[in-house]
Amino acid sequence: MSENSVKKDDINGSVDPESIKDSRFTDNTGKSESKKCEDNSNKILVALDGSEKSLKTIQYLCDFKPFMGKDILLFNVLSPMPDAYWDMNIDFLNDEPALPDTAQWETEQRHYITDFMEEAKVQLISGGYTKDRVSFRIQERIRGVARDIIDEASKGYFALLSRRRGAGAMLNMVMGSTTTKIVEKLSSVPILLAGVQRANNSIFLALDGSPGSKKAVDFTIRAVAGSDCRIVLCSVLRDLGLRQGKNENMGDGPGWINKVFDKVTLAIDDAAQRFQAAGIPVDRIKKKIITGASTRSDVISATAEEEKCDTIVLGRRGQSNVTDFNIGRVPWKVIYVARKMTVWIVS
Template sequence: MTIQKKSLVLVDGSERSIQTVNYIKDFMPVDENMRIVLFHVFDGRPEEFRELEQAPTCIDAVSQLQNQEAEQKAAIWWYLERAKKILTKGGVPQQSIEIKLHLRKDGVARDIIEEAKNDYSAVIMRRRGLGALRRIILGSVAVKLLQSIAFIPIIIVGQVPTNKKILLAVDASPSSRKAVEFIGSLLGGHGYEACIFHAIIGLGSMAFKFPEVNAPEFPEVGMPDNCIEAFKLKTARLLQATKDTLLLSGFDSGKISEKIITGAHSRSLEILKETEEGGYSTIVVGRRGLSKVEAFFMGRVGHKVVYGGDKFTVWVV
């Protein structure tokens, strides 16, 4: 599968956004098809102040606001040019980078969503603040983007120093297959190392637990060895199909590893544990899992990885 390598990079004028730009410089493969759009939504003056421009008593105040707006816009342009220079010094051709300073129209999140519909292959953004996504409030720009931009992958840049090691968390869902194809098309042939990872959930973790103090609980359910082996065989076929896709995309067979965890209480925790212990900087998950329940917002596993893996970069495909 060939994809258009056009990335919408969200920058807000902060030093944390510079980390996003550095991630692109250090991680993304550079070729002649690469295109990066550095995108900033500029608020400017609030609408209510614009309505006062014709009021004689507000001339001085409006003039001060106009001057302040011009200074802010100049500062943002300087910042965007700085981000562009970081990319060009990293080897990205100057003609492959576009700067867009967008005047806010319908709201920051809505304007970003509309821009993302213009033939982009991915949206790249930072985590908000030091507490990352698990501390953001419902309704924030980051949450709105995760909820609404389901038509292209979202890359959420974390704090861990970038390397070319990827943990590819897979299942048998169409979303997971799409993630594998996306990674292969974008990164194949550029020397990346990939671990194909799957956690088989333990039956005990599926028992219902009642919060009431005196309420009974279902007993722990054991999984017979032959049942575990059946799951492992099925998963091994899944991992082999994933590996074949990566090989066809140009990944080196010596840089592809596979790992199956059995009896997991939480797939997301196992993914994060493996990422930490294996020294991976980037996690790739499908947006939706196999069940209808997991289609809410995005897959439960992907959701927990995004929120819990605050220091890692997470690709939601």
């Protein structure tokens, strides 16, 4: 065993069912609240469902070195019965007679997910995290898996980390139903969707000069400050029917086009200066402006791949900022197009 390896017995990661019940309560409106107000601003909430896919999320945390300065809470919502039972619209928890195997199923699931969480914690500590920074919680389902995760994530966490698909997702689907609900509804905290591509600490930050992209810059700086991450700052402008190509000098084009170009140039230059001030070496920062794009999401994904980046960062909403929609179309498309990469959606 290497000197960095850790035994499960060395970690106090056991979960007492009574402590789980005591940590949260449900009032008669069905809302779940925490009894203690904690400062979660430096803590990443990691949603795990016990699947092999979710275990790869732990690998992402081990690979992405800047997060080792964050506290990590591994979080699971445990259902008291199989998902199929909920579809029957019968109160098996209170109606008699209850199905005979429900209690046994829940006990087995609790044992399984507890072992899973303990193993995940072992891997994080072996990967470089300190014991005091990693904890886990198994919470009984209250309002539904997605809603319970959203409720917890809304308590001021630095970010929510999840995967696109969990245990029940169909093979040909990019995102499972739980993750889709979370991305659509949770706008109070950045959402990090870990991909299957191994993290190499190279980040592609898509900028358009909007308030949303400025928030993406702010969050990324807080995440990587003082690290040796490589940062690619890129703005992709659509084909306006006037100019084509990449990194093209806008020259003597119409005044309003030059204003757009100047705006994104200023946004990129400002972001570069801020990353330098946060400790990122100038030779680890690259600036790009791409014009003539027919589909921004495709160009963002392709360019991030060309730059050998593992993570794409976008603001939740861009220049259009349509209030009827909780997330812009470009972030949505990038999640699907860059399906192997990690995508950060910043609110």
